[in-house]
Structure formats: structure tokens, C-alpha cells
Amino acid sequence: MQVQSGASFEWLLMPDTRFPLAADSSRPAALAAWLGALFGGNAYTMTPASEDASFRRYFRVVFQTPPPAPYAGQSSLIVMDAPPDKEDCRPFIKVAALLRDCGVNAPKVYAQDLTRGFLLLSDLGDTTYQTALERGADAQALYLDAITALVAWQRGANPLLLPAYDEALLRRELDLFPDWFVAKHCGHDLHDTERTMLERTFALLIAAAQAQPQVFVHRDYHVRNLMDVAENRPGVLDFQDAVFGPITYDLVSLLRDAYVAWEEEQQLDWAIRYWERARAAGLPVAARFDDFWRDFEWMGVQRHLKVVGIFARLWHRDGKDVYLADVPRVLSYLRHACARYTELTPLLRFLDVLEKREPIIGYTF
Secondary structure, three states: OEEOOOOOOHHHHOOOOOOOOOOOOOHHHHHHHHHHHHHOOOOEEEEEEEOOOOOOEEEEEEEOOOOOOOOOOOOEEEEEEOOOOOOOOHHHHHHHHHHHHOOOEOOOEEEEEOOOOEEEEEOOOOOEHHHHHHOOOOHHHHHHHHHHHHHHHHHOOOOOOOOEOOHHHHHHHHHHHHHHHHHHHOOOOOOHHHHHHHHHHHHHHHHHHHHOOEEEEOOOOOOOOEEOOOOOOOEEOOOOOOEEEEOOHHHHHHHOOOOOOOOHHHHHHHHHHHHHHHHHOOOOOOOOHHHHHHHHHHHHHHHHHHHHHHHHHHHHOOOOOHHHHHHHHHHHHHHHHHOOOHHHHHHHHHHHHHHOOOOOOOOOO
């Protein structure tokens, strides 16, 4: 579709059955007027660019004629449509600048209208790491580039620049598990002993997270938010919820990804490479790798309890069922980690109850 300044944008209201949104009939016209003012009379096409679990929508603008300054040399741009009553663009703008200051390839913000929730961004393409892997790309090269970018991001850490990943936030995330996965998804009413067990386990996980060295944390550093780009790979997206928190968190997101699974031998190889690079860069990782790996695994339990809670909420509250297919993978990570640590055995037994499994009895010597 070729679009001129002032053209009709009714097609933007078409429902997405996978990600239904409450369409605001005034937004297409407002977006058209905004782009018209930015681009003048330059013709362009605009199509949906990506899916998002939030209320944000993204569209790709492709110019039909050379664009005006300051977009000269850009064949395409990305428009973010973020209804301001549901999304706040300011954290996105702030964290994008932080990432770029650290040398990480985040989108450049060309224009913004915070009142209406519109951003115009540089285009990092449409090939996510997940797509690249599905097409047979070199996983080793992709992941080592992601580790390089992660170390660069963490080296820029400043506790004054991002919100703290504090006890309250860690607890709110953990509460998603009993509230949405246990109660809503599994239909399980917690007994007093189960509730006490979860409280005790959550306290252990929070203490372990807070005991780790703290750095910049992306919070969703995984294959759907990393882009396979030609220069300064990876391009990094979906970073607006970044915080100052545990150093292993983003590595867990990357290596124990909700959307793609790797054998533990491969996880260990990449984790060791990260650990070596982090130490060389002066980052405060544990001096012994086995201590670092324990921190990594415990952080993973916190993250994965949160993730299954979020996936359940996306279905039961928002009607988005696409994430349910990934729940078994996340539960497998949880079970694997809990089976290794005596303190987490009660949580493993509770997962047996939820999944209606017979517990496996093992012996240690």
C-alpha cells in the first residue's frame, strides 16, 4: 500500500486474533498526521513489523523516494504505536540511549510524540535470532556476539540510572506463579503447607538474587529480542523494562530461553565463555565458576517461575494463547534446576503435584 500524507489508516484497526487489542479509532488518523508532518510529501508504504506481548504495536515504513533529513540514507524506519494510557514511552527512550552509549546496537530514536505515544525509530531488520537459527545460522557466532554485547551493557552499570531490581519487584514477579499459573491455569487451591513452602522458597530465591553483584539488566535478553544484523550484531529490542539487578539474570534469559532449548553441555560452554569475558572486563562475577553457575541456576528458578506466571496471565487475562506452547520448556528448566539443590526439593515436589507426576526418588551418597 502506498501512503501519502493525510491518507486513511483504517487498516491499522484490523484485529489481530493472536494479539487482540482494544482499537482506538482516533489513533490511525493521528499517526497519519504525525508521519505526514515528519515526512512532508514523501511517499512510503507501511506494514505491520512485529508482534508484541504488550499493547505496543510496530510498523515498518519503507520510503518510495529518498527521504528527507534527518532520515537521509535510511530506506526504512520503524513506527512504535504505544497508547499512552497503557504504555509509557519514556523508559524505552532512556534505555535505548543507555544501550547505545555502551556500544550496544539499540534503535536510534528519530522522533517522538509522548502525548500520543508515537516513536519513530531506526530499523534493525526483521530477522530475529530465533528466525536466524531456524534458517540454519551459525549458533556459535550468534551467541558469542550476544555475549559480547551483554558484557558491554553490563560494563556501563550505574545504580543511579535505572530502577533497582529490589525485593518488592522480585516478589511481585514470583507472585505471578501462584496467582496465575497455580490458581488460574492449573486450578489448584494452595494448602497451608504449600503456601508456607512457597513463601520459604521465594525468600531463598530473593535473598540469592540480592546477594549477587548488581549490573544493568535488560530483563528479556533472548532470541526474540535479539536481531541478526550485518553490523554490530546483535540488534537489541524490547529493553524498556531494564533495571539494575543480578549479574546472571540476562545470561539466564539467553541460555535458558523460553523459546529455544539447548543441551546443558552447550549452556555450560557459553556460560564459561561469558564468565571468562566478564572477568577479563572487570565485571564482578564470582571468582569460581561453580559458584557462578549456582547463582545462574538459582536466578533461573526465579525467572522461570515468573515466566510461567506471565504466560498463564497472557492467556487467562489477555486471551493470548500463543505462549502456552512454551510452558513445558520453562517447566523443564525449573524441574532440572530444582532437582539439583536440596533447598529447592519442596518446590520440585510441588511441580510434581501440579503436573500430576509421580515423584522420582533418588539417593545421594
